[in-house]
Amino acid sequence: MNDLKVVIADDDAVSRAILRNFVRLFPNYDVVAEAATGKELLQLTFELRPHIVLVDIYMPELDGMEAVKLCRQFLPSVQVIFTTGDDQFAVKAFEISATDYIVKPVERIRLFQALEKARTFIEIVNQPVTSMKPLNKRLEIRMKHSIVWLPMEDILFVEKENRKTIIHTADEQYETTLPLNEVEKRLTHCFFKTHRSYIVNLKKVVKITHVGETYKVHFFSCEKVAYISKLKFHEVQRRMVTIHL
Template sequence: MNDLKVLIADDDAVSRAILRNFIRLFPNYDVVAEAATGEELLQLVFEKQPDIVLVDIGMPGLDGIEAVKLCRQSLPDVQVIFTTGYDEFAVKAFELSAADYIVKPIERTRLFQALEKARKFIEIARHPVVSMKSDKRLEIRSKHSIVWLPLEDVLFVEKENRKTIIHTADEQYETTTPLNDIEKRLTDCFLKTHRSYIINLKKVVKIVQIGETYAAHFFGCEKVAYISKLKFHEVQQKMSTIHL
């Protein structure tokens, strides 16, 4: 992949300089422009077509949140990393599918982690995962039986104490096979979203925030599967690339 184009938007010149100097130390990233206002950000996004924008939320006039909403209208695939002096805007950032959210003062390592996360999302978008083959089956061994379950029927897999439970719309299948071993047999449409859950992203119909975690709902199933806060953005990004 070629160097990724980065645009910095912050009304504070010192903050822009810090970000610019940090990014110069990282390979594969190129700062192509800087904006001091939300209005400038809009214009430069249109002109430069960046891959990643670093946006300060608290800019005067058109703030970072509103500016990003407008930027996405002309460049929907741009990856956004919000920067701010406060953590109170985290939920709004999540709602905009931001790649990351960094609280100032920004450390070099933390910035690099955020940029690498954005790079990963870009790679997923440019090289979509292969859709699941309908003829692939999951072998489920229990004490008295072996079941060969079509993967397209699996909604999610759950770890419960020492058991692993495979959920479909109509049935539940129990096995002593560890969750991590089950994960190795699944296709790219499945994602481990929590230490106790693997979800078939093709089957998710709704995600609801519950405190610090998120609940995934499935058609025809009353039970839900959980998504950790750390995995929420990856779920959103991967959902957008899967052929539904």
């Protein structure tokens, strides 16, 4: 892969210089532009189509959070690393699928780790589609007195409950004795095991919220929720980028 294009956005010139000098120490990353406002970041992202943006939260004209949301509208694949002096926006940052969130003062090693995480996300996005699981259109569910062939796109998530496995759609739920791991093998690449007891259709996710040591998954027009373990959260982020491109 060629060098990844990086744009730095921060209203403080000293902070931009620190980030620029750090990035120059790392191979395979190239700072192509700097922005002092959210509007400048928006324009540069549109013109240069960077792979990665390093963004402060507090900036004039348009704050970093809002600027990133707008950037993602025309460049969904851009990887966002927030670098800010305030830790209170971390959950909101991850809700909009930020790659990482670094609290200032930024340390060189910490920045490198975040950039490498962004590189991993980009490599996943660029993987050939042929490496994904085959696309089966329906899931066969065998129950006590019937067999159901459920369209994959109707499934929101699959849940393990005691010795039962429950497949949830927006309107119905189907119980089977088939183990969760066996169900996982039969699902398409849109599904991911987010927790030891949950497999989620990532195409159906509309919001993720932080609850204690786990994350709650919300679906459109549905009160049912699933869960993501703390250890699986970043992997979910990576896969969400791939799924929604």
